[in-house]
Amino acid sequence: AQSVTQLDSQVPVFEEAPVELRCNYSSSVSVYLFWYVQYPNQGLQLLLKYLSGSTLVESINGFEAEFNKSQTSFHLRKPSVHISDTAEYFCAVSPYNTDKLIFGTGTRLQVFP
Amino acid sequence: GAGVSQSPRYKVTKRGQDVALRCDPISGHVSLYWYRQALGQGPEFLTYFNYEAQQDKSGLPNDRFSAERPEGSISTLTIQRTEQRDSAMYRCASSLDGLAGTDTQYFGPGTRLTVL
Secondary structure, three states: OOEEEOOOOEEEEEOOOOEEEOOEEEOOOOEEEEEEEEOOOOOEEEEEEEOOOOOEEEOOOOOEEEEEOOOOEEEEEEOOOOHHHOEEEEEEEEEOOOOOOEEOOOEEEEEEO | OOOOEEEOOEEEEOOOOOEEEEEEOOOOOOEEEEEEEOOOOOOEEEEEEEOOEEEEOOOOOOOOEEEEOOOOOOEEEEEOOOOHHHOEEEEEEEEOOHHHOOOOOEEOOOEEEEEO
């Protein structure tokens, strides 16, 4: 069985400050890793994903996440956040032998001016 | 191009009634997924299809829940004899070819179901 843990349900931060959203997972099989974002009044959309290769993956809007196999983590970071980054962020895994996504409970990032 | 659409966006029903939720995936997408999201939780997998074939229904909570995709495009999730605990956001997603588990899933806006 697989599970995803996002320990921080809410992360308040001031604009231009750095942020880290934590994600840890548990799985008996290898998994692919994803971060999805949900902006207010919108559906979920993919932010970035790790499939193989370099353990550091980046999104087009400045977020990055690093896969750490030994710590079973996939934390999301951004060196300087904007007001527009205010959203709910979901970490998810997809086991190699299935097609489904298993999500964490989400972290609400609130960026203040 | 058009994204994944779901209808209705909001559904309020009385306990014991049947409801049908519709998902229209992105044109050409082979795989279609249903998730349920309770308040304060992440989406929870229900079932998925490749073309018209239901590949995995392990997430359906009980036999009151069923899903179909008869022509490999539009899908319907049906909940019979609804109960208050069925109240949640029901999300649909599609991917171009989900066989490898690596494809991006594109989510619709969801249907908010409230059972009174």
